[in-house]
Amino acid sequence: MEDRDRVNRLGSEGSGECEGPKALEDVLKRLKEIVGERYVATDPETLYIYSNCMINDAGFLPDVVVLPGGVDDVQAVVRLCNDEKVGLTPFISGSSPDVLSRPRDGGIIMDLKRMDKILEVNERNWYALVEPGVTLGQLKAYLEKNHPGFIYAYPYKPPSTSVMAEALSGGVSNLSHRHGAMSEWINAMEVILPTGEIVRTGSASITGHWLRHSPFSELAGLFIALQGSSGVCTKIAVQLWPGMALEKKKFILTCEFPEAYAIMRECALCKGFDDVAMVSSILMKGALAGSGKTNLELSPGEPAAYIIIVFSGRDSAEIMGKDGVLKRIIRRHRRQGVEMIDVADLRAINPGFASVVDLPSRMEFILNQGRGMPAYLSALGPSQNWEKATAAGMAICEKHGFTALVISRAMKGMHSAALSFMIPLKKDHEPERERLSACLAELTGVLLDLGFIPRNAGRESLRKIIERADPEWINLLGKIKGALDPNGIMSSISFGNPQGYDDA
């Protein structure tokens, strides 16, 4: 921990090895030599703008922002940071809504957006090799134009979100019902370690192919879902999926969440559907209500849940077959007394629904409800507690004065259940932020009680998770982190620190 304690602001007194204005000047000079003068910014406005991001944590201020142009630049900057014990925060494709770029106060932000090439799309082995700055939207457009037989997935995130960020943070998408979290689709990676070495994972560590298999332990896990970063990923091969000629979306509106989950479980058992998801009606009302509505309420008798079932096929016969299976499920539940409405196309009822239904979306239905990106807690857990976790989570949000928007998804069949709470709020309203902190902490506690583990935890949630975790597991993670990053330059959770953060 001694070394880690020395990592601090550039040029500040008593901050360790990189002390004083002379040191700052020297580091800046070397950064400019590495990436070029025009790609180094120290003006207060740029630093301030980078200190704002979509995630729940804010308030850090870097000393420098650099824009490397390639792997050599990244490696040289990382080595410089390690030599000088300067904190380094990777930043991908603008403001990333996930906690990949966990900010810290001071140090260098390395914005990787200049590295935005799609290096390879391999149709024989179904993968795309991309640089950090490639966005979900960019990959979609590229595949549609050049490889129309293949698709990638879309989470409920803006299309400007980085493919790499979503994969490394274990994003949940419209194909997660079939294929699991997006981190499970990582074939291989190229990573620059905090000490400057370049390593590759998966088959890329042995051969020139970017496949998932590896003869020894799969090391990709060292860099995935770390609630921060343990290296700078410069290339990632993500799995693609064949797109079907025809696709159909069906919507089932039910009055209660338990009824919705029962239907979703049965749909998951059929194995034939591409997506089995549910969004709360409040979220759908948001799609129609327009801007500025932060406290939407359901009228008596309104459905509580919108189930979204997506299925695809090579021809109409396959589509009709799957449609028939779904109709039988609906009939069976109706016979059991469940009140529901099934709709072929919500967009026909109101075009406003398109922003929820058609992915990728600009996310107006969420982003217009508060002021900016809502607070967001996404967790994976056992499906038998889905109903309890949903009800408890909504009750906690309500208790703290928030209306939660709920998104659920059956993951990789029904191997686990995804449950997300989005909480629209006025981010710049201090009392609301305080209420939010209390709400997220309580929400995390209850979710953990029910077996749901948040994957994009904020400060409050992380503390709760670490409190509950097996100490030996935490120790092991701490040792791994210490081995990878002996000088503690990368921003990430500090496993040896009960406060949860390096800089907490």
Next chain:
Amino acid sequence: MMLEFSEIAELASKCALCGACRWVFDLYKPACPSGEFYQFESYFPWGRLILGKALVEGKAQFASESVLEKLYTCTTCGNCGAQCGLSHSGSILDVIEALRAEAVKRGQVFPAHERMLRSLNENNNTYDEKSAARSHWTRNIKVKKLPEQKARVLYFAGCTSALDPLAQPLARATARLLSGIGVDMGVLGRTEVCCGSPALRIGDRDTFFRLAKTNIEMLNKTGVQTIITSCPECLKTFRYDYPEGLKPEVLHISEFLDRLLWHDMVSFTREVHLTATYHDPCYLGRHSGVYEAPRRILSRIPGVVLREMSRIKENAFCCGAGGGVSRAFPDMARHTARERLCEAEATGVSHLITACPSCYKQFAQAIKETRSPLKLMDIVQIAGQAI
């Protein structure tokens, strides 16, 4: 109603920082010229909104060249507003203009813009030319001089077409075209004054309102029914930015021609054999909603084959000229024009057509510098050839 500085924070707070403003939504190609050039988030629209809020809240100060650079590298193309799906999308440029107005109020102006504003106040044009020079383009052209003579239509050339040697051929082509099709048309000549758009975009609202008042009085006095301009900035300013009181209808030349074609009052009889792509000027397209008129004109000219670029209409990438950028940040303006030129070249056509003297100037320079095989024409030039 123009947005006031104090109202910025409320609007900026609505930004989700999602970055949707940086990309053309369906194509995922760059949307913001300054962001593409500088790459730092502080040069993208969401960064400017955050900066605006910080300026209002006193967390950033106007008296800093780097703050001004962020504010004045925006070309005011409006592509961010077209891509952002949120409730404040229509107000992003209002925020930029309000921030610039506050900067000017505090005496923070770039030297290049200071020269423009001084010229506007001394000469009523942005080119540092005496008023007499404004009629030089009409030499050797027979046109009525308003308001001494009377006509049904006034051709308002605008500063660039009237005074910039690169764009003067467009003013002459427009006048010849209108005369050629028998329009009862006149010009103001040396008495024409700037529409005020450059002052408004840079943030000098006092100068803008002075010019607007002068224009409203003078243009109403001419007694014309219609004002035609070949400059989209003049069009947008007359139509959307002026306070009430301007009596004649204001049309862009492409709208006027399109109307005549619709009513069969004019037809293209000569074949013009070329392949072309059309660049939507930001102030004609996104700002004024005129996308189809120029395309309909091109489609009616025998022999013209139109091949579209990928970013068109509301998604069109800027040429880099707007918002005072070409004067204060010529490197960025040139880079932006070259990027758009590359997109035009990729269509494989022989000609790039536009409908704006500022875009014309930008592309003329870019074509020369890059030795592009593309030939450049304004919509009035090709229409003139076809009649």
